Amino acid sequence: DLGISTLDDVLTDIRRITDVCSLPLLVDADIGFGSSAFNVARTVKSMIKAGAAGLHIEDQVGAKRCGHRPNKAIVSKEEMVDRIRAAVDAKTDPDFVIMARTDALAVEGL
Numbered sequence: 001d002l003g004i005s006t007l008d009d010v011l012t013d014i015r016r017i018t019d020v021c022s023l024p025l026l027v028d029a030d031i032g033f034g035s036s037a038f039n040v041a042r043t044v045k046s047m048i049k050a051g052a053a054g055l056h057i058e059d060q061v062g063a064k065r066c067g068h069r070p071n072k073a074i075v076s077k078e079e080m081v082d083r084i085r086a087a088v089d090a091k092t093d094p095d096f097v098i099m100a101r102t103d104a105l106a107v108e109g110l
Contacts, residue, residue, distance in 0.1 A: 007033040007043060011050045018051030026097065029055040035062050035075065037086035044090040044098070054097030057083055059104070074107050 010027065017025055027047055032040035040057065047055055059080040061073045074080075080100070087098045 007046060011046055014047060014050040014052050024053030025051070026099070027052045027055045029057050031060055031062065032057050032083055032087070035079070035083070037082050040083045040086040041090035044087045044096070045092060048091070048093050048096050053095070054099060055087075056099035056101055057087060059083075059100070059102045072103050072107050074103050 010029075010033075014025060014027060029043055029047070033043045034040070044055065059074045061075055075083075080102070084098065084100050091098070
């Protein structure tokens with residue numbers, strides 16, 4: 001949640017887990033390891049290749065904060081739609097699950 005782990009770190013962990021466990025693995029992808037649609041798409045493709053069954057992405061800005069911490073900021077609705085669209089379009093496995101979540105309640109009181 002603090003941006004300490006890289007995508008490569010997470011992919012290594014995915015492979016370690018899926019090599020020894022047949023249960024579906026849902027991965028926390030934070031904001032997609034780079035907030036651009038390109039990075040989100042790369043993340044989806046890489047996680048599918050590593051063996052993940054799904055991921056979830058968030059609508060926070062690049063310097064994301066843990067969900068329970070104050071001073072979070074979220075991207076525009078349009079940018080989050082772009083992230084989700086890029087993730088869906090990048091799927092190479094029709095069964096791969098993409099889950100999106102929002103911090104809008106905490107940030108904007110919605």
